[in-house]
Amino acid sequence: MDDRVILHCDCNGFYASVECALNPAYRSVPMAVCGDPESRHGVILAKNELAKAFGVQTAETVWQARRKCPELVLAPAHHKKYREFSEAVNAIYCQYTDLVEPFSIDESWLDVTGSRTLFGSGVQIANELRRRVKKETDLTISVGVSFNKIFAKLGSDYKKPDATTLITRENYRQILWPLSVGSMIYVGKVAAEKLSRAGIDTIGQLAQADEALIERLLGKAGMAVQLYARGEDEEPVRPAGAEREVKSVGNGITFRRNLEGEEDVRAGLLMLCDTVAARLRRYGLCCQTVQVQIKSPQFKVISRQRQLERGTDLSRELFAASMELVRQNWDLRAPIRMLTVTAAGLGGKDSGEQLSLFADQAVLAQREKQRQLETAMDRVRSKYGERALSFASLLKTDIVSKSQGEKLRVEGSEGPDSPAGPPEQ
Template sequence: MSLGVRRIWHKCPFRPAICSMALWQARQACPDVIFVPPRMDLYLKFSSMLREIYGEYTDKIEPYGCDEAWLDVSDSSSLKGDGRKIANEISARVKKELGITVSEGISWNKIYAKLGSDYKKPDAITEFNRENYKSLIWKLPASDLLYVGRSTNRTLSKYGIHTIGDLACMDPDFQMKQLGKMGLVIHSFANGWDESPVAPEGYSAPIKSIGNSTTTPRDLENDLDVQIIFMALAESVSARLRKHGFKCNTVAISIRDNGLFHFSRQMHLREPTDITDEIMEAAMELFRDNYDWPHPIRSLGVRGADLVTADIPVQMSLFMNEEKRAKQEKMDKAADEIRRRFGYFSIQRAFMYQDKILSKLDAQGSHTVYPVGYFVR
């Protein structure tokens, strides 16, 4: 039995529409719009507390993004009851202990469990079983199914496929011809042919990566300029990794010059890290290996990816100075605490002041969180 659990804030009576509109486009369309910064630290704090509750029912907990999770409670039924009873108990506990609501889906597979968690919101439990799924699910719009986005939905609509039932009954060879391998995937999803197991709880993070990018205060013209910006971005990324209890196995950079040429590169690290200097040094290594200054640079980004929890066991390396790493970790944590109390500019590296304009960049003012996708594993 699989539970799909979706977290919804208690006071939010609706789910905001997801739109790919850029902020500047939104401001043009609605000049009075007010942009509210996300509280990702609070969001992940509640996510962690929810996982503690889930952990009392099963150790098979697989995050889907940072606001959803699958729970396999098959082995818990003898002690905790069936899926419906467990879902009711989780819902009541979350309301009482955390003051928020959850929307839950119950089914024999992960796809239908997720569909059930989206079926009614913000505070509901929906069960799709082998007896009712055709009468309930197959009449839903095809766009409600996982991985049927706007483009795919437009393609399906051209051939008269409007519901999940239409998709389930369509010739799979035709879907393969029109949509490639993804056509077969969504055909299987529509029929509930998903046998992927819920991954046991471990050291994987509930989010995929944490990144930061910025349009620089002026065009960057040499390696020193780039290093100053990378340091500011690495400080931001590493601080958020530490704050949320993660380390990254991969560092990625993105570069856009003033000729609008854009590319990204990434490298795998020897050990997972949340150390500022190690993230910055990896970013600079990627930059030097991949950019030879055809134009000044307008924008840079740094991202820590392949996240794991900070308490993951790590084999100590003969080729790394572990004593030095421990000192760097303490220094980073001390800087985090000072900035938390007195603001970002209360402490800075002397290295940054080699350029007065670039040193004024506060990269910790914004960040991006990349959720875990269904096909990550």
Template sequence: MENKSRTILHIDINHCYAQIEEMLCPPLREVPMAVGGDESQRHGIILAKNIKAKPYGILTGEPIRSALKKCPELQIVQANMQNYLYYTSKIKEIYHEYTDRVEDFGLDEAWLDVSDSLNVFGDGLTIAQEIQRRVLHEYGLTVSIGVSFNKVFAKLGSDYKKPNAITEITKDNFQDFAWSMPVDDLLMVGRSTAKKLALMNIKTIGDLANSSVTTLKNKLGKMGVLIWSYANGMETSEVTLETFELPPKSIGNSWTTPKDITNTSEAKIVLERLSNSVACRLREKQLMGKVITLSVRDTNLHRFTHQRKVEVALDTCNEILSIIMELLGESYDFVLPIRSIGVHVSGLVKTNTHYQLSLFEDTIAKAKSRKVEIVLEDIRQKYGFYSVSQASALVDKNLSHVDPKGSHTTHPVGFLKGSL
């Protein structure tokens, strides 16, 4: 793959959530508008904003109340993930008409390797123009597209000009085009890394490209070598085939609860839901895990994690919940209420992989418990998530009325795995 000339597109649906809301309700295009979480459920942050809201300095991720202070007439539309999932999946069906190498990067972005499609559809720019035209014509949405010879510069291109733009970065022009840009415009250079680079007087992508790779490795470790290679156009990772999925390193869910959790009984209601979600997803992927982790954030926004490694890999809600409740009892005293809480399982192995059996484990009881959970999941899939619940879930519906599995977005181990 390294010696073959490639044509990579990175496509970004501009202001995705806000654009979809505008498509469904065109008058929203004429007013400052933002998509936000439900303030009553304490997910009150800005998730996306439209072009009319941009001049007010409204930021993605800021509290809704803060945004309204900047722009009192701002229209807040509550997020509808079902709509966003539906329309982004339909748009990505268009991408798949041009190549089977489509790799999602979040809900609204994707890389396409169209190298093997050039003889059929034309060069990269032609394909980009056609996809852009079709998305606008068929769904009324604009996309920005970067066209380049690798994934990093393709994304840099799509970020460069928005909305509804196409930018090409080639092997011949990438130095002139990219090297004058701020270093944190480069993929994988976040705020923390940019601060470290600034201390080394590295402020642009060109500064990074022309730095000593040995010095970067000494200061930043492998990350230093990685971003140096990106700046020099040496990124070579492949766009993943649509039928190929990298195995995850962990599976988990967390939830910011609609009210503070003040005791163990309330925590158990939420943790049962989260443990069930994690167990179902483990079984769907035919995985089991040996490391169980509890994460907690209190009302002062302090966060801690507590984990336990088990001898025998597991994939059932009962097993996960039992360990999670032990971890909670060992590590949290409820001096401060809990604001958000999470359950994660790592140390994953395939279910059909041979794993060590415990001499003290009741394997028959475990098998029965697993079968019961599978039956319950089948019922939920047929009749809805809330069709069957544990009795404890009825104690407080504010805490139990959540389907973490249904609203979960899975992220792969890593989206860039090329040689340096």
């Protein structure tokens, strides 16, 4: 049986490339797209090749970037435009196969196994896509071509910008195994450090390591990553428009100032639990587990979770569980830079109502009343905007800016669990 032919297409410096397409003057100067320079969200989101030559890096602060490149030109982010360009690029992909699975706003997998009789080999299709994307959108893409999704992604990362890399069963050990283990998808910084302390620094060493050792270091997630390193990834590319199974719903935010004391922490958690609960109700889901991640100003991170007595989609119950986790695991006198709340162990709404036959009817009635209230809030916000209703205790808080509050409402994370932790937003 012939191998599948999978492409991973990655737009190069996507945000910066879109800004350059919209404003060609940016092409001749070192430029970067950044968050608000006046807040702690003033970080580099993307940079063009000229800025990259100065050593400007994604995720560093604006002041760090300007120390490297005093002439750096900063452009604000235009997320609506990025979505429009992403849709245009994916529309091109869909002309070659209906198996197009976006991985993020600027990355997609394509299964072109059945497209070769019409459009040629995987490499030929990749080169044609690069040509068309550049001509029709003024963006460039790098493409990995391989027999599975993970190696295709590693291939698109291997050579940038505007390149095609072929990873085969015959060459993957020579090309991929010498790479840093941190290059592997789903191997985050913490996992890479654990592996390095065990003497595992490359993808090849990960592939050949003792399985019991990997499970001991990284758990079941590590075992999956080891299979990926060996080329044993059989996950299919989902058809265009197919919905992923939602396994967790979360939201996190870096606050405009450190949270100091219980009142600040309560406000931060309430904002997050409100948005997470609203998303659960939108999906018709309840969660059985709540996880809270806390990041200090020194970037120390702890993550704790607890099982709930019953499934819930109510912000009040998520907040109560989250606040209890913080009290049990954090000194409320210590400042907090970032909070993330994640609902996991998801199931249908019925899972939230599996109460004992002897449960207090007053409790049942109170929960139903709370659900009606929060559902009514959902309807008002849907009709009049997310800012139409808020909790009274949040009206005077200054822990988020107006733009952060709006972003908190429209952005979050829903999707399969992964070994990597949630990004700092």
